[in-house]
Amino acid sequence: MQRQQRFESQRAKMSVVRPFDKLPVLNSAAILLVGTDEDLQRQLAQTILKEKKDFKISIHLATSLPLPAERDHIRPRIDLIVFMINVQSKYGFKNIEASLAHVDANFFLGKVCFLVTGVGRVNHCSVDMSAVRKLGDVYCSPLVFCELELEGIRISTAQRLLRMLQICAGHVPGVSALFFSSLMRSSNDE
């Protein structure tokens, strides 16, 4: 009975995404995109890959956490988690709220970012903006607003995410992820 409990608790621990559970790979970084809108995810991933960068990048896509435990050993250390919130889908929002429980608390010290899409079409918003802002506030993570259907905005968002990823992976000397996230906090948050 005890053994089973211990096994289960271990399993639960393993299903949580942890920021420093593996050794980093030289000159590379990994980003995890979590969101229910798979087309947008794929488009964003492709745009990120096309950007000019001088390190290797691996992009992982997921619709929700926890990540399947079978591929855990092949997966590299995740440096940045981007939660893609589509304001037009309540189901997606609830999904993301549920996934947040499977993220280790240390991730929220600057290695998590919320990407909010779909704000352009005000008539189809089914998620309240105050709820989204509250999410960003509670988890002390930056909110990035963008409309990923437009290519120009997609490219600039990809560049921003790449820069954040560089910092979170430790490639920028003197700037740590925590320091950077403190810089990203706007004056509205206080």
Place this chain on the structure above:
Amino acid sequence: MMVQELCERQGFLRDKQDELLQEVEELAKHMSIYPHNLAPKIATNLECPVNAKEELLDECEAMWKKLEECQSKLTLLGTETLTDSDAKLSLLMMRVKALTAECNQWQKQTPEIISTNPDVLVELGKEELQKVNHDLEMVLSIFKARNKKLKEDLKREQQWLEEQQQVVEALSVIEEEMKNQVVQFSEKRAFQELKIKMLKIKEYKEELSSALGEFLEEHFPLPEEDGSAKKKKSLAKEPTMQLITLHEILESLINKLMSAPHDPYLTINDTFWPPYIELLLRYGIALRHPDDPKRIRLEAFHQ
């Protein structure tokens, strides 16, 4: 206290790891200049490295070992997830601890000097200069584009300004012309026109009054005095009054009305021939005073 220390340690280790990673990567980049593969573990112990490559390899190795040590320490620390209820508070506490740890570490840290090997320094210098060159080229192109745009904007604005000035000039010319006309008009012409009007009206008035006089003389003459003189003599007490014509009666009525509109009443005396008074009253040309039968006025046809 223990927890705080642990958190500090954790923060310190994380930062150390990040730092080491950065340095490792930089060195790895330099290593790529030299056509050798970087093996992850070199078991040999080089005493005095002769060339730059070996020195760099050594540094890499030392850093990687430190990295592994930090990693092993980190894996010992457990995971914790945030619950909904106190997520913000616990997260903020964590942030405070981590930031203080990072701050302390920055204060304690002294900058490390990179290797003094001249080959390494030359390569590093080259790379720095290339980066700076690239950045400056980007800046230059941005400023050129901005400059061009500003010039175009300036040209457009100047054109607009010119057009507006032309419009202003044309309008001021028209204004001048109009001003002159207006001045002339208001001073001379209006005066003359009024004069002419006045003359015309006076003429018309004279025409009307003469026509009226003629009409009245023809149709409403004063009664003859021939027959009644004898009868009057027999009575001998009545004085003979000079009767005034209907024309005169009307004239005096009009004048009274025009000159004193608040009191247009005329007192009837014996110079007024009574039948004519009756005539005026019956046809509504004159009105009696409501209190005094001896006073009459002209009906105000103009009001």
